[in-house]
Amino acid sequence: MVRNEARRTALLDAAIDVLAEEGARGLTYRAIDAKAEVPAGTASNYFANRDELMSSVMTRVHDRLMPSDESVAQSLSLPRDRSLTVKFMHDIIKRADADKACYLAMMELRLEATRRPEIRAALTRTIAGNIEDNVAFNEDSKLPGDRMTVISLYFAMTGLIYERLTLPDVVAPMDLDELVEVMVDRAIG
Incomplete structure (x- = not known):
């Protein structure tokens, strides 16, 4: 599947905001989707697991x-x-x-x-x-x-x-x- 890099970046920026506001325990795919204002399930399509998400957040x-x-x-x-x-x-x-x-x-x-x-x-x-x-x-x-x-x-x-x-x-x-x-x-x- 071709990934939309702008959307991926928006999801990472949303994840940063969730981490800053809610802490690591609040960092869920659902919270990221809500913060990024995208359909439920979008973040999980871009990040296969929490480790991949966290690594990508560190880079961002x-x-x-x-x-x-x-x-x-x-x-x-x-x-x-x-x-x-x-x-x-x-x-x-x-x-x-x-x-x-x-x-x-x-x-x-x-x-x-x-x-x-x-x-x-x-x-x-x-x-x-x-x-x-x-x-x-x-x-x-x-x-x-x-x-x-x-x-x-x-x-x-x-x-x-x-x-x-x-x-x-x-x-x-x-x-x-x-x-x-x-x-x-x-x-x-």
Whole structure:
């Protein structure tokens, strides 16, 4: 059967919204079909089982959270210094704010990974690959800092974003610009 890629993408986007709103336990074919406003049974025609669905959702989350090539090129036209690293960190926060559902869905996938070894393995490959891609990007772009700088900033930013999404009142009284600058300064050394 020929698959409609636009519909498949709409189903994955609906699955991300369901994960963000209802959690992994609420992620059913029926819930996805309802969120995507398609006939009952549509999602099951595109995803044979839950593992395939979860794997596809992970890929879609990754795609939605990636910066555009144009945005990266524009940023790389700036001097390759500490301020550019700060800009990249702020860009990550802006993307998280613009697509909170993706980050919440990723949190749900991570929680599901604690219970399901196959999801843990796939998510581990994805996240480890992302970290390595970030390290390579930093090196290839001749940005300040080494491998541990990139890894430290990755974990710091992940924690900051999750705090802002789950307990925003904890972070709200803090000056976000100052916090990001301090994180970058401490990571770069």
